Amino acid sequence: MPLSPEQEAEIAAQRSESHQTLRATAPGMEQHLYTAHPVLDHGFVRVIDYMGDDSAITQAARVSYGRGTKSVSNDEGLIRYLMRHWHSTPFEMCEIKLHVKLPVFVARQWIRHRTANVNEYSARYSILDREFYIPAPDSLAAQSTTNNQGRGDVLEGAEAQRVLDILRDDSMRAYDHYEEMISQDGQQGLARELARMNLPANIYTQWYWKVDLHNLLHFLRLRADAHAQYEIRVYAEAIAKLVADWVPATYKAFEDYRMGGATLSATGLECIRRMLKGETVTQENSGMSKGEWREFEGLLG
Amino acid sequence: MPLSPEQEAEIAAQRSESHQTLRATAPGMEQHLYTAHPVLDHGFVRVIDYMGDDSAITQAARVSYGRGTKSVSNDEGLIRYLMRHWHSTPFEMCEIKLHVKLPVFVARQWIRHRTANVNEYSARYSILDREFYIPAPDSLAAQSTTNNQGRGDVLEGAEAQRVLDILRDDSMRAYDHYEEMISQDGQQGLARELARMNLPANIYTQWYWKVDLHNLLHFLRLRADAHAQYEIRVYAEAIAKLVADWVPATYKAFEDYRMGGATLSATGLECIRRMLKGETVTQENSGMSKGEWREFEGLLG
């Protein structure tokens, strides 16, 4: 169960109090406020606060471009224009604050996105809970045989069972020892800041994470991508759904220009021009390496 | 008059629409929303949006420090503790978005605070208005004779008048020429992005500026300080008043620990210890340079 009874009570209390505000309000986001959306076996994502909506983006753009934006007939068109031409500052005018519970090895990837504000639960001050990520059987993938950072087939039979047993047993033993070391029952008790070093990377941590919409979309582009590790991708996908309800016009433009789009090199563009003229272009005469050509062919379907 | 009729109408419309929200709401800030607070002769500051309140700061701190924060009895005490020990991340959990109209030479100082989001009115796209900052007579200060970056006495009589005449005349002439160059009446008309180069640094620009509370307090510490240039200080002071209404406990701690506080060197601390033991400490035996000693004496009143 991802939330403690205290947290459930806190959520219920927060959801029951409604305020009057003059601020821009996004109805699609209000419905999600405080609700924990489950991710993985013990994790969640919940929206604590947000600032702005689709109109806040165009309002800021109209400050920048003044009368220049009058020619774009409506907000959706302007948002598409901004996204297409990489005008990122108007998207920075929206902000979101999330409470996330996630395994430590996912947190370590996540934190590399530097342009965000973070308050993480401190294992120097406090005692971590006995909660570990154990992959579901269909997420238990073998190392890819072609890609150093990828996954191959799902493990099967006895091997899958051995892995699950190891992960479960080692987690429980590590936590038992953690408790044993910090215990002050008949002994001094090891400092928390030291004892935590015995805990494996599948233990759950939690944090408040606050980020502007531009940087959030950058995060989603990298982490909701098929090449991202599954365990962070499911968080990105959960957040993407929230964003789609929060700023629907922006999210639609993001899907078209970023998630579904692709960057072509000068060489790749030239190949397309030649192909459209009827020329037969092969890897050999493309100017691309084999790896590049494979990716290029993938794009053209 | 700082606001155009269109802007006045927009503000009135925004202020008339109230929404229900589940988000944290700061009553002290709601009253300021959209209202333009005048600064200098044509400038203003107005709050477009905000995220969080004093409780949002302690809520985030309690995620970080878990049970460790239970010992601090209340929110105000915890906020003072966080401020005293430079725990900045909980203050980053609040955010504010301002619409500011300001002279270009002030904007150039302001923008050096990099950790913020900005959408500035673009003079490439659009035509600037004929609005220039002309100092009030009591802000017309002479160069300090002791400090390269400071101001001395107020200019008087004929000299003051000459300066005001120059500033007014040059501003008006520059704007007349700006309009003349971009005019497409009987001529091609110079590109806006070029014509703007004729405009002096006292012309007004405007922007949306969004920043988290931690970085805003850092801005206020530097810019509401007595050593800051008067023309940016009045903006900082106007914003400080808004912050005092938004997050009163935080603002009070900020006044005590930052605005009214001071940093002492190891040498300075040692001098105080000696003085408290009854020793007579002078610049000569203090280990400080003359400049440092003067500042040190200033602190001790």
Added chain:
Amino acid sequence: MPLSPEQEAEIAAQRSESHQTLRATAPGMEQHLYTAHPVLDHGFVRVIDYMGDDSAITQAARVSYGRGTKSVSNDEGLIRYLMRHWHSTPFEMCEIKLHVKLPVFVARQWIRHRTANVNEYSARYSILDREFYIPAPDSLAAQSTTNNQGRGDVLEGAEAQRVLDILRDDSMRAYDHYEEMISQDGQQGLARELARMNLPANIYTQWYWKVDLHNLLHFLRLRADAHAQYEIRVYAEAIAKLVADWVPATYKAFEDYRMGGATLSATGLECIRRMLKGETVTQENSGMSKGEWREFEGLLG
């Protein structure tokens, strides 16, 4: 003349002193060190210092990807791989420090790139020089009739002459008045921090600008682009030449994947797939707006 005699002497002195170092050294960059490359009528770019070379990028990548990078046969191939897949952190391992002299209106665009370190000449402390940017006749462009932020034809005849006269006269008068106001000859003398407000945006300022290679390439992509304002583009082009000598493999990959490349939307990719199958795709059946289709056609030549 862009450099004062003192600056010329300083450069000569710096260039005459060679040191032994164990650090990575880029021969292509050593030849540029301290030399001022002229830009516009009084501006320049000169390299003060640099850190790293092409090998420093792959060295950092090999720390990250360990044995995973062994499969890429050489540095150039690895650099292309990193650029193609937007692995930006290895490029952040190189750094450059430039001394730039540039008009204030160019500086105002430039400073919006926040991830850099800047020390600008302070007109609060010091007195600015009498140096203004006056466009060469062939840069004196009319406002575009189709694009709010663009330039059209070059101004001709009497109109061009009027514009040049205005820019020259207003610059000189503004500077005369600046000197007159700060003069302490028979009067108190206005504070420098106030007097500077009378100076137009074509006056030159100067700064030290330090940035990592990843952020520099991002700057070049936006500012060496055909849509950037000419007056900042010439600075970007001057810097691009330095980068080509500093990190040749990286620069070549940058030209292919960024400067010469393009981002296609999901809609655009689908159109290409349909065209390659022999279908006739028009704006009407493309799913794109007219503006988007025009840009798309431009890409396909």
Added chain:
Amino acid sequence: MPLSPEQEAEIAAQRSESHQTLRATAPGMEQHLYTAHPVLDHGFVRVIDYMGDDSAITQAARVSYGRGTKSVSNDEGLIRYLMRHWHSTPFEMCEIKLHVKLPVFVARQWIRHRTANVNEYSARYSILDREFYIPAPDSLAAQSTTNNQGRGDVLEGAEAQRVLDILRDDSMRAYDHYEEMISQDGQQGLARELARMNLPANIYTQWYWKVDLHNLLHFLRLRADAHAQYEIRVYAEAIAKLVADWVPATYKAFEDYRMGGATLSATGLECIRRMLKGETVTQENSGMSKGEWREFEGLLG
């Protein structure tokens, strides 16, 4: 042994090649280049590259403050002035790149300093080594009884032994299981990106970390402080020694104004003024809480 034979060979090769350069060179730093300074049981810090020296700081400051800096007689005086008045941008003009090997729980604290560039060894791509931090007996501290985040006395006797046994056994078992899970000997082999989740936080990782001097000093102030966790403090102390050799004047000023200095609140300053007038100030009449007063008394010795 902190370095592999391959790394030792690489260092030897790098140290044997000296280049001519026109760049600013810091003799005190050249001697450290590439040398691994051991930290903890398997960790190290080594300098890969650096940019600038003490003179580079004053050179940048003189660009900013122009003639205003002439009055300060020498570089050391100017550096002290800059540090005292929190003029941080000149210190940003120096940069350092380190290769650091460190336990994961230390890396997690370290990475919270966001204004830096990082390339970390990737356990998605590559296989981690069997190296774990096991505290030396005199670092095996009990939880503080007065401070949630602090350490108390050193553990003794049987308790200390139990803790060491747990840490060693669990580390070895976790690594055995890691190897067993990724093995492709007679089985598919779990993906590396999954297997790593079984490894505890005392395993070593490594990264390249590049940071400017201003942000590095901020890191040192927080992490070389007595309140920092011992395991990160020893890294900060090792780096501090390098900085002292690299930019000696800056480091001296940093020791006086930051490491040895202190920030006093308005309330604290007022208390000192009263004490210097001969008044007896106690916690009760100080306006401070008990915690604050205790810290205040600590400062005054």
